Amino acid sequence: MLKIENLHATVADKPILKGLSLTINAGEIHAIMGPNGAGKSTLAYTLGGRPGYEPTGGGATLLGQDLLAMEPHERAAAGLFLGFQYPVEIPGVSNVQFLREALNSQRRARGEEPLSAAEFLRLAREKAKLLGMDMEMLKRPVNVGFSGGEKKRAEMVHMGILDPTLAILDETDSGLDIDALKTVGGGINAIMRAPDKAVLLITHYQRLLDYVKPDFVHILADGRIVRSGGPELALALEREGYAEVIAA
């Protein structure tokens, strides 16, 4: 589904990704772990198409489409969802309005009929319930006045409503207490655990992986994947630290 080959990328002319390769098949959940500065967020932003994150070599395809040639909104319509580490506030724009416009412009780009207001509200209600979020929260402006945990939960509701093929979740677990972690983990499983979908989890810690069991774990260091393995790799990291595991 996602095929990254020898990807190089720079931020402010500084090389951050230095030949990263990774293949994720449909139905799989992968976790990428790594020390600060390894390039985890750069990977997410480069795949999402954020201005300032410049691919300089290699490539990435989603279901055979050249991701790097597309605008960010085209990547979204192609099925890519990026869960933000720091979700952004948009004052005066309710989640409902924001998501309805976003979903309908994705649908139009794919040649599908836009949803009516009633159809959309039904969908939003269903997904909010799944993620344990009060519908009233969705009527409030996007992320304005939300706590760290609420923002992450809202990201999952966005994901549920937009229903992507591939979700890249950038430190979705940061800022969550145990209960929220449980809900969010459950949400990821409910929304994305499917034979035709895939997830790339970017995380520092093992704890999210207690709730979302990855099929593969990769260690990213200095812009490259230096080790890959199963869930046991994450446990080893938790025990021994990055330095030990990378050296081993």
Next chain:
Amino acid sequence: MSAPLKNADALEAVRKASDYEWGFVSDIEQEFAPKGLSEETVRFISAKKNEPSWMLDWRLKAYRHWLTMEAPDWAKLDVPPIDYQDAYYYAAPKKKEELGSLDDLDPEIRRTYEKLGIPIEEQKVLANVAGAPRVAVDAVFDSVSVATTFRKELEEAGVIFRSISEAIREFPDLVKKWLGRVVPMHDNYFATLNCAVFSDGTFVYVPEGVRCPMELSTYFRINAENTGQFERTLIVADKGAYVSYLEGCTAPQRDENQLHAAVVELVALDDAEIKYSTVQNWYPGDAEGKGGIYNFVTKRALCQGRNSKVSWTQVETGSAITWKYPSCVLNGENSVGEFYSVAVTNNFQQADTGTKMIHNGKNSRSTIVSKGISAGRSNGTYRGLVRMAANAENARNFTQCDSLLLGNRCGAHTVPYIEVRNPSAIVEHEATTSKISDDQLFYAMQRGLDAESAVSLIVNGFAKEVLQQLPMEFAVEAQKLLGISLEGSVG
């Protein structure tokens, strides 16, 4: 770095998506006053309108005073010198006789309003979707009013809705009583000029205890070349009356600048309420700053009665230069003044706009919410005065003034003046300045919105408090307009 490049692409996309849609010219036979400004011009206009002599005297007095005045230069505007002799002060579609009915209207003018989407035929409005709000329209084409609709129904309710020229002839006492009462003849350079050469506009009188049964609206259109538009609006809400009034405007796309110097006077007596909404979309000039309307307008309301209320809502997206301060003089006890404004400037547009809230009455209250959006190389200034006079016991004001910048070549400026002469008065002022961040833009695009829709959504969110003050059908138009007027501004 890819950031500037990507932004440039988005910029181009947005630019392509929109041009000034209302920039067409209608080909109509017109009649003009002799070019230039003189007593002759003033007499010509007055004669064209069959005005009584008191009106001509009033105009001449204003003209003679205007000759002694100088154009104001205190605003943060760069106004090129205006040659007042190189313009026409009166342009009217040629017509044979007085219009007997709307059917006699020049088909080309009718087509112009159709193109603009302005309903000047009652049947058409009536044929609209059931439940749609009806709006009575006064359509002003260059210097004259060409149609007022729903006259009969309004008359049954006792509401007078006329072009000001008709009102001067038909209701001289009412007009005489209030004309120049709110904005005195000597008020300022442009208002005085307007007194001398105003050509048409709207007069509304809502009698005691009457709630106007429909929204009233004037649609201003400048068509002729080298022509100034000087309209005059006077709205009087008698005791306990209520009226909501909408004003819209467009002009053809021309390379030279055209002057629009209007005066709007509102009077609210005891327990009366006037809601005045404007969507100003005069031609702003092209992307290089060539052409566009100079919008130098004096709007003021007199909240004369106890518990009277006036609410100004404006969405200003057009004009090359805007100089405009819709104000409230709060004389009545418990009177209320409100000012809700969104002002957008893009490319080389300049706007110096805001309000004055003059509190004279006890317990008078005012609210100011101003949202300025600057893009391109434009400059937007909020200038506001809150004055609490010595008698304004327990008067209150709340001001919120927010600026949003797009790109790094534009400017936003806030100039609040606060004068308090009564110790019990309370004045609050809050101001913020922010930029549409790359974070917001990328976040919205990652969720599926293209750059243009993302900017439009963010800007509409920013302006929401003001937009929700507008009547429904106007709000929808204003939302679209905000997106369109910010063409080429992502960056």
